[in-house]
Amino acid sequence: METFDTIDAKILRELQQDASISLDQLGERVALSRNACWRRVRALEEAGVIKGRVALIDPAAVGLGLMVFMEIRTHSHDPDWQRTFNRATQTIPGILSVYRMTGDLDYLIRARVADMAGYDALYQQLIAQVPIADVAASFVMEEIKDSTALPL
Template identity: 35%
Template sequence: MHDFDLHDIKILGIVQDNANVTIKEVAELVGLSQNACWKRIKSFEDRGVIKRRVTVLNPSSLGFHLIAFVNVKAAEHSEEWNTSFQQAVLSIPQVIEFYRLAGSVDYIIKVLLPDIAGFDSFYKVLTSKVRLTEVSTSFAVGEYRNSSAIPLPLPLNTSPDAAE
């Protein structure tokens, strides 16, 4: 766990909201010099706190109107099957998130598709690549939050009021 002070938290909040913000703008917003802000951001990158900077696209504007959450129970639990399943899923570009779970379902796959026919095509590709025991799918019918922002902790010995 990294130790962050209030300036660090403010900087991280600003840059995760808008990767295009300039060092000058960050410095003005947090009350530090441009050089101090640049050094902190560079340190975040070097330590892996900032993984990468991306542009978030609007899926609907690109024809992706369907989000499917595919729950998979493994056909078996061998390393060989797990590896082939992971490779199969990761080879499908419509997969935007993929997790191994603890509990009654072994994997969940978030898939972005144009429509239900697109889902059918995805399903046929997936099942042709690897043997599955049980698959259940839920489709999003409303989106209330979709964020890549990480909740930022307050530094130790800081009251919530000091973050404003």
Template identity: 40%
Template sequence: MLDDRDRAILAQLQADAGMGIGAIAEKVHLSVSACSRRIQRLEDEGYIARRVAILDRARIGLPTTVFALIRTAHHADDWIETFRRVIADIPEIVEVHRLTGTYDYILKIVLPSVEHYDVVYKTIVRRISLFEVTASISMETLKSGEALPVAYAR
């Protein structure tokens, strides 16, 4: 069971996983050793899946985001497994969700330019059969982030 301090620690780590334990401890009003033990427990219990650095996409040359919506006529396990392998092999595809509704999948693709989408598109369709692909270019990011609302953590 998590308490408010655990949730505060999770929020601090989501904001900056590189923050020192001393700084986190001060922000959540704990001693450094108590804070360190809590962080270790949160990792051991799986609340913290991993710590990563979030790169500045424009700075590393990937300012463009394209969302591709995919419909397929295939839903067998072998097709899905092949699809998983195809998308795993393309580093520009950073997120994929299986959907309800008209489309089966949505892909978030980060690119150096809009024109590079054609390279990714051709890589996909050469390796797997798709019924329909439609893409939308993100014009502006209004909200972005990996941080989860910690109020729901139990």
């Protein structure tokens, strides 16, 4: 998007808090008419600034109360291994985020599972699909802050 102004930032802040807000309410909050607000939201979507709209679900309410961070180290950095790893992590339910890292750690995975047995099943699925040199897991005991909102 070529121009991104303070009104766009206000719109995005509001939508990050509640994407189900009506255009009338959104317009009131950012001081635009309904139509002007709709045009801006549509432009933000077309530019790829707004990638989608989702419902945020309480993980514990759907039986996925355990969050795990998996630290992945590999001996292979060739393109075939990376494609296999990327494909595997895209298809395994429970894996929420995958990051390629700098430093000693190669990849960091954030996943949600029901319990330790659920983690073991996820782990077994991953290592069955792609060879990994080392996996270390850390389990979240308390979520102090978990936000999807970007600081605009």
